[in-house]
Amino acid sequence: MRWAFFAFALLLSCGTKPPCDRTSCSIGCCDSRGLCVSGLSDSACGERGAACEACPSSSVCQAGRCGALSGAGGGSAFFDAGSPDAGVQLGSACAQLGFFCFNPSTALECVSRTWRGLPCRGPGGCTTDGGTTSCDMNGNLEADACASSFEGKGLCTADGGGTLECRSGLLVKTNICRTCMVSGDVVICQP
Secondary structure (H helix, E strand, O other): OHHHHHHHHHHHHHOOOOOOOOOOOOOOEEOOOOOEEOOEEOOEEOOOOOEOEOOOOOEEEEOOEEEEOOOOHHHEEEEEEOOOOOOOOOOOEOOOOOEEEEEOOEEEEEEOOEEEEEEOOOOOOEEEEOOEEEEEOOOOOOOOEOOHHHOOOEEEOOOOOEEEEEEOOEEEEEEEOOEEEEEOOEEEEEO
């Protein structure tokens, strides 16, 4: 009987998961099922073990926080700007969320507590105006890094012969086109 109780207790302990909280989910957020998820999607946005939230339709999830984004189609991304800590370098540790211009052609985003570079190859480069950082991505290349807030969005290749989409933090060529154009936030590829 003692062995049966021990086996039952062992079986129960194997199926028990720690609760989703700040300790067990230090980077993402806790979804409605109690699971720790990345916290980077518009439907499950959050950080540091807090409850995930769905971002309102007028905003997107940016590094674990819902924030305004406009101009997503066509290669220009606009973000609520953060203020960099003194001495920030590409690849250095970060504790704050947000984006800022590192130089005229590169924005930095705090991802997984590390400053990650985002090329802004377009003629507008990287600019900050009134607390908003703008990154002109026109001319960006396949395999260039893209912002977490640009995930799932696209732009035309520099030569207009294809489309690029932000997937898992990188621009991926998704179509070959005879012509490519942007209308509002929609990328149109003519095969």
